Amino acid sequence: MSEVKVALLAVAMLTMGLSGCIGTGEDLEEQRVDDVGEDAVDSTNGWSTPTEPRRYEILPGIEASFTSFDDTEISVGVFLPDKPACDWNASEQPEECQLPVVIDAGPYWGDGEEDKSFRPPLVEWLVPRGYAVLHMSVRGTGESGGCMEFMSQAEQADVDETITWAAKQAWSNGNVGMMGRSYDGTTPLMGAASGNENLETIVPISGVFSVPDLMFKNGTSETRGPIMHSVVYWGLFGMGAIYGAEAADFRAEHWAEQACEEVVVGQAQGGYATATGDASDEYWQVRDFTEPILENYNGSVWVVHGMQDWNVNPSQAIPFYQAMEEDPDIETKAWFGQWDHAYPDRVDEHRNVRWDWADRTLAWFDHYLKEDEQAPTPDLTVEVEDSLYVWRTEDTYPPEDAEPTTHETDLSGTVAANNAVSWTSEPLDENVRVAGLPSVEVTATPTTTEGGWVFAELYDVYPDGVSMRVGWGALNLAYHEGGNTDPATLTPGQPIETEITFEPMDAHIGEDHRLRLVLHKDGVEDIPQSPDPSPVTVDDVNLVMPQIDRDETLAEPTPPGLNDMEVR
The missing domain is CATH 2.60.120.260 (Galactose-binding domain-like)
Structure with a gap:
C-alpha cells in the first residue's frame, strides 16, 4: 500500500482479448497497438482512458449513508450519470434507469465525494458509460462512524452490507462489482469472502489476501507489523490526521469512537507477533480471507498485481490464484507485470504501459455487470510480463510446465x-x-x-x-x-x-x-x-x-536501468 509507505515514512520521521497460449510467446505490446489503435490512445492524464465515447455527463457526487449491522453509520459517495428521463430521486426506476454498480471501498476517501484520485479513475471511466460508482469509507475513517478497526470482522460485515445496500437502490440493476488498489484492493476480497449474492465480480489491484501472511511472512516481521493498526491506520486515518478539513473536522468530533477494544488488541498482537513470528491469534486469523473466498464466493475475479510490489508482496496472489482457478464457482483472470505497488497503465510507474487497461476494465464490467451480449467474452487466462518487459499469455500461473x-x-x-x-x-x-x-x-x-x-x-x-x-x-x-x-x-x-x-x-x-x-x-x-x-x-x-521453455525470439537483454529491479 503506497499510502501506507508514505504514512510509515511520516511516522518514522480482463482482461478480454489478447489471444495466446502456452508456448506462443506472442509480443502483446504490438497487439495492443493494433487492437486499440494509436489514434485512440488518450495519454492526456498519464494513464489509460476508455476508447468508447462518453455518453453522459457526470452529476455532482451525492453524500449518502446507511446504518450497518451494529447501528454504525457508513458513509458513501454516490456518482450517477446525467441520463435523460432518469429521475434519480424517484423511489422506483424504469429498467433503462437501473444501473450496474462498482464500489471502491477503503479508508482514503475523506468526505467520499471526491471524483478523482490516484486510485483507478472509476468515476471518469464508468459513470459516463452508464454505471453508478460508490466510494465507501470503511468504519472509523472519512465520515463513517465507529472505530478504525483495520480489516476486522465488523469492517468485513460493513463491506457486505454496502454491497447489499447498493444492490437494493432504485437506480441499481442489482449487479455489483468492486475494484481498487491496496487497502481498496483488499475490500473486494472481503466482499468475496462474505459470499454476498449481489457481488458478481471483483478486480483487486495489489490486494491483501492474508494480512498475517503479509505482515509475518514465514515467521519474520515487517517493520510496520507492530504499528500497522494502531499507528498507521488508527492514528493517521481514524484520527483524521491526513484528511482535508471537512473529513478531519468530522473525525475530530467523533474522536471518542476511536477508543475501541480492537485497537488495543491490534497493538498487543502486533507486538507479540513481531517478537515471536506467531500470527495464530484470532486477531490475525480473521484477517486471512483465503479460505472464506473459496468457501463462499460465486463470481469472477481479475487479479492485477505487480511482480515487484514491495508493499503487498506478489506472494499474496501467487500461488493462491491457482486455488481460485480450481474452484468451479470462480472465474479467474490475472495480469502479473513488472511494476511495484502501482498500476499497469501509469507512464510514471510502469515501463511498458498497458494503454488497453481502461478498455479491458470497461469490457470486463460490461460482461459481468451489464450482462451485455455484445461485450466480448472474457479470456480467462493469465497475462504475465517478464523481466525484459515482454508480455505473454499463460493458461495458469505459475505455468504447469515449469x-x-x-x-x-x-x-x-x-x-x-x-x-x-x-x-x-x-x-x-x-x-x-x-x-x-x-x-x-x-x-x-x-x-x-x-x-x-x-x-x-x-x-x-x-x-x-x-x-x-x-x-x-x-x-x-x-x-x-x-x-x-x-x-x-x-x-x-x-x-x-x-x-x-x-x-x-x-x-x-x-x-x-x-x-x-x-x-x-x-x-x-x-x-x-x-x-x-x-x-x-x-x-x-x-x-x-x-x-520454462518458450519458442519466442527474445530481445537481447538490455542493461538494467534506474527504474528497473534493484541494481547493484
Whole structure:
C-alpha cells in the first residue's frame, strides 16, 4: 500500500482479448497497438482512458449513508450519470434507469465525494458509460462512524452490507462489482469472502489476501507489523490526521469512537507477533480471507498485481490464484507485470504501459455487470510480463510446465549480522526463463534456541559485472516447517533441513550471464535485520528454479536501468 509507505515514512520521521497460449510467446505490446489503435490512445492524464465515447455527463457526487449491522453509520459517495428521463430521486426506476454498480471501498476517501484520485479513475471511466460508482469509507475513517478497526470482522460485515445496500437502490440493476488498489484492493476480497449474492465480480489491484501472511511472512516481521493498526491506520486515518478539513473536522468530533477494544488488541498482537513470528491469534486469523473466498464466493475475479510490489508482496496472489482457478464457482483472470505497488497503465510507474487497461476494465464490467451480449467474452487466462518487459499469455500461473531445475552450489559458511555468504555460478550456456516461486534448499545449524531470520537474494550478473536483483525470500528458522502459527523448538548445534521460498518471479536471465545467490541476516525490503543476530551455519545449499521453455525470439537483454529491479 503506497499510502501506507508514505504514512510509515511520516511516522518514522480482463482482461478480454489478447489471444495466446502456452508456448506462443506472442509480443502483446504490438497487439495492443493494433487492437486499440494509436489514434485512440488518450495519454492526456498519464494513464489509460476508455476508447468508447462518453455518453453522459457526470452529476455532482451525492453524500449518502446507511446504518450497518451494529447501528454504525457508513458513509458513501454516490456518482450517477446525467441520463435523460432518469429521475434519480424517484423511489422506483424504469429498467433503462437501473444501473450496474462498482464500489471502491477503503479508508482514503475523506468526505467520499471526491471524483478523482490516484486510485483507478472509476468515476471518469464508468459513470459516463452508464454505471453508478460508490466510494465507501470503511468504519472509523472519512465520515463513517465507529472505530478504525483495520480489516476486522465488523469492517468485513460493513463491506457486505454496502454491497447489499447498493444492490437494493432504485437506480441499481442489482449487479455489483468492486475494484481498487491496496487497502481498496483488499475490500473486494472481503466482499468475496462474505459470499454476498449481489457481488458478481471483483478486480483487486495489489490486494491483501492474508494480512498475517503479509505482515509475518514465514515467521519474520515487517517493520510496520507492530504499528500497522494502531499507528498507521488508527492514528493517521481514524484520527483524521491526513484528511482535508471537512473529513478531519468530522473525525475530530467523533474522536471518542476511536477508543475501541480492537485497537488495543491490534497493538498487543502486533507486538507479540513481531517478537515471536506467531500470527495464530484470532486477531490475525480473521484477517486471512483465503479460505472464506473459496468457501463462499460465486463470481469472477481479475487479479492485477505487480511482480515487484514491495508493499503487498506478489506472494499474496501467487500461488493462491491457482486455488481460485480450481474452484468451479470462480472465474479467474490475472495480469502479473513488472511494476511495484502501482498500476499497469501509469507512464510514471510502469515501463511498458498497458494503454488497453481502461478498455479491458470497461469490457470486463460490461460482461459481468451489464450482462451485455455484445461485450466480448472474457479470456480467462493469465497475462504475465517478464523481466525484459515482454508480455505473454499463460493458461495458469505459475505455468504447469515449469520444470524445477536444481543448481547445485558450493555455498557454505556462517551467516550472522553484517556477515553474508554468497555463491556465483559459471556463465550460463543458454538463456534461462524462471517462472514461479524459486527456493533455496539449505541445511542450517543455529547457535541459539531462536535461530533468527535468514534472507536469500538472487541476482542476475551481467557480463560487464552489473547485477540486477531478480528475487528474494525470508525465513524465521523457528518456522522452518512452514507457516507462521506453529513455531518449532530449536536446539543449538542441531542441523535443520529447510527451504527459503522466494517471492514469485518471471525473469529472463541471458546466456553468458551468471547467477549470484546471497544469504544473510541483514533484512530485505520492508523486513528489518534479524532480531537474533547470532551466527547460523549454512551448507548443502541448492538453488531450485522453476524453468520454462518458450519458442519466442527474445530481445537481447538490455542493461538494467534506474527504474528497473534493484541494481547493484
